[in-house]
Amino acid sequence: MNQIVRFTIDGIECMAEKNTYMIEAARENGIYIPTLCNYPGIKPKGSCRVCSVKINGRMMTACTTPVTDGMVIENHTPEIDALRKAILELFFVEGNHFCPSCEKGGICELQALAYRYKIMVPRYPFAFPQRDVDATSPLLIKDQNRCILCKRCIRAITDEKGRTIFAYKKRGSRVEIGIDPKLGKELTPETAQKAMDVCPVGALLVREKGFDIPIGERKYDKMPIGSDVEKIISHT
Amino acid sequence: MSKPIVATTSLAGCFGCHMSLLDIDERILDLIQLVEFDKSPIDDIKKFSRRCDIGLIEGGCCNSENVHVLKDFRENCKILVSVGECAIMGGLPAMRNGIPLRECLEEAYLNGVTVRQSNEARIIPNDAELPILLDKVYPCHEVVKIDYHLPGCPPRADLIWEALIALVTGDAMKMPYDVIKYD
Numbered sequence: 001m002n003q004i005v006r007f008t009i010d011g012i013e014c015m016a017e018k019n020t021y022m023i024e025a026a027r028e029n030g031i032y033i034p035t036l037c038n039y040p041g042i043k044p045k046g047s048c049r050v051c052s053v054k055i056n057g058r059m060m061t062a063c064t065t066p067v068t069d070g071m072v073i074e075n076h077t078p079e080i081d082a083l084r085k086a087i088l089e090l091f092f093v094e095g096n097h098f099c100p101s102c103e104k105g106g107i108c109e110l111q112a113l114a115y116r117y118k119i120m121v122p123r124y125p126f127a128f129p130q131r132d133v134d135a136t137s138p139l140l141i142k143d144q145n146r147c148i149l150c151k152r153c154i155r156a157i158t159d160e161k162g163r164t165i166f167a168y169k170k171r172g173s174r175v176e177i178g179i180d181p182k183l184g185k186e187l188t189p190e191t192a193q194k195a196m197d198v199c200p201v202g203a204l205l206v207r208e209k210g211f212d213i214p215i216g217e218r219k220y221d222k223m224p225i226g227s228d229v230e231k232i233i234s235h236t
Numbered sequence: 237m238s239k240p241i242v243a244t245t246s247l248a249g250c251f252g253c254h255m256s257l258l259d260i261d262e263r264i265l266d267l268i269q270l271v272e273f274d275k276s277p278i279d280d281i282k283k284f285s286r287r288c289d290i291g292l293i294e295g296g297c298c299n300s301e302n303v304h305v306l307k308d309f310r311e312n313c314k315i316l317v318s319v320g321e322c323a324i325m326g327g328l329p330a331m332r333n334g335i336p337l338r339e340c341l342e343e344a345y346l347n348g349v350t351v352r353q354s355n356e357a358r359i360i361p362n363d364a365e366l367p368i369l370l371d372k373v374y375p376c377h378e379v380v381k382i383d384y385h386l387p388g389c390p391p392r393a394d395l396i397w398e399a400l401i402a403l404v405t406g407d408a409m410k411m412p413y414d415v416i417k418y419d
C-alpha cells in the first residue's frame with residue numbers, strides 16, 4: 001500500500017499519497033494553488049512560477065515539488081499573493097495582450113488568473129515588443145505576441161508517430177516557439193485542436209474558426225479559475 | 237454641500253466606453269441627482285469651466301492633442317480614472333506599436349485598398365494644424381498620474397456605475413467577479 005503523508009496548507013490539515021505533486025495533493029484536499037505552465041498528465045516544468053508557495057519558510061514551486069510528511073505550506077498569504085500578482089502583471093507587459101481581439105478571451109488561463117487576482121492595471125511599463133505571427137501551417141496560427149513560453153505545447157503535442165511538432169528557437173529575450181515547417185503543414189485537425197486546447201493563452205489558434213462561445217458564457221466569465229477545486233473559498 | 241463635478245473625454249478610443257456609461261440606463265437619473273457634469277462630450281462643454289472632482293478618460297495617447305487634453309485633465313481634476321483597455325494599455329490603437337509609423341501612414345493614405353483610388357494626388361496629410369502622431373500609442377498612466385483604472389472593452393456599465401458611486405460616496409467599491417473583464 002502507498003504511504004500516506006500528512007502536511008498543512010495555510011494551517012489546514014491535509015493528507016495525500018507520498019510523492020504526489022503538491023498541486024495535485026492540494027487539489028485532492030479541496031485547495032487551489034494557481035498554475036499556468038503546469039498541465040495535467042505531462043511532466044511539470046516549473047517555468048512560470050505562478051504556483052510559488054512557501055514550504056517550511058522557503059519559496060518553491062508547488063507543481064514540481066512532491067509532498068512529504070510534516071510539510072508546512074503557505075499558499076494564500078499577502079506576500080505570496082503579491083508575488084503571484086507581480087508575475088502575472090509581467091506576463092501582460094512583456095508580451096502584447098490585446099484581450100478584446102483575442103479568440104481565447106474568456107477561456108484564457110492568464111486572463112482568468114488576472115481576474116482572480118483583481119488586476120486592474122499592470123504596474124510595470126508595457127514593453128510593446130515586436131513579435132511575429134506564423135501562419136505557415138494550414139490549420140494552425142501561432143501568435144508569438146501572446147506566448148508565455150510555458151512549453152506546454154512542446155511537452156504535450158506530438159504527431160501520430162510521436163514526433164514533436166513545437167520547439168524553442170532563438171535565444172534569451174528573443175526566444176520563441178517554432179513549429180516544425182514540415183510537420184506543421186501535415187497537422188491533422190485533431191492535433192491542431194489539441195494544440196489550441198493545451199496552450200493556456202491565445203498563442204496557438206485553429207484557423208478559420210473562433211469566438212464560438214458568446215461573451216458571458218465562456219468558461220471563466222462567471223466563476224473564477226480554480227473555483228472547481230476549492231472547498232475552501234479564498235478568492236483574493 | 238455642492239455636488240461633485242465630473243468631466244469626461246475620449247482620446248484615442250472609439251467612444252465605446254462613453255456608450256457603456258450611458259448603458260447604466262435609468263440609473264442615469266440617479267447619477268444626475270448625485271453629480272454635475274463639466275467638460276464632456278455628453279453635454280458638449282468644450283472647455284473646463286471650473287475645477288472638477290472626477291475626470292474619466294477613455295482612450296490612450298496616440299498624438300500630441302491626446303497628450304495635451306490628458307495633461308489638461310490632470311491639471312483640472314482631483315481624481316483621474318482610466319476607463320477601458322485603450323486608456324489602460326493602448327488597446328486596439330496600440331496594435332500599431334510594432335509597425336513603423338511611415339508604414340502605417342502609407343497603408344492608411346496610399347496603399348490601402350479603399351484609398352488607392354480616392355487619393356489620386358497621393359498625399360499623406362501633413363498640415364501644420366494637424367496633431368503630430370506619437371511614435372507609439374501610450375497608456376494614459378505612462379503620460380500622467382492616473383488614480384484608478386477600470387478595465388474592459390468597454391468596462392461593464394455596472395463597473396463604471398459602482399466606481400462612480402464609490403468615488404462620490406467614499407464607500408469601498410464592491411467588486412463582484414463578473415464585472416471585471418478585459419474584453
Ligand code: SF4
Nearest residue numbers: 097099102108201202
Ligand atoms: S492570450 Fe489571454 S491574456 Fe493574452 S490577449 Fe488573449 S485572452 Fe488576453
Ligand code: SF4
Nearest residue numbers: 147148150151153199
Ligand atoms: S505557444 Fe502556448 S503552449 Fe506553447 S509555449 Fe507558448 S503559451 Fe505555452
Ligand code: FES
Nearest residue numbers: 046048049051063
Ligand atoms: S505552474 Fe508551477 S511553475 Fe508554472
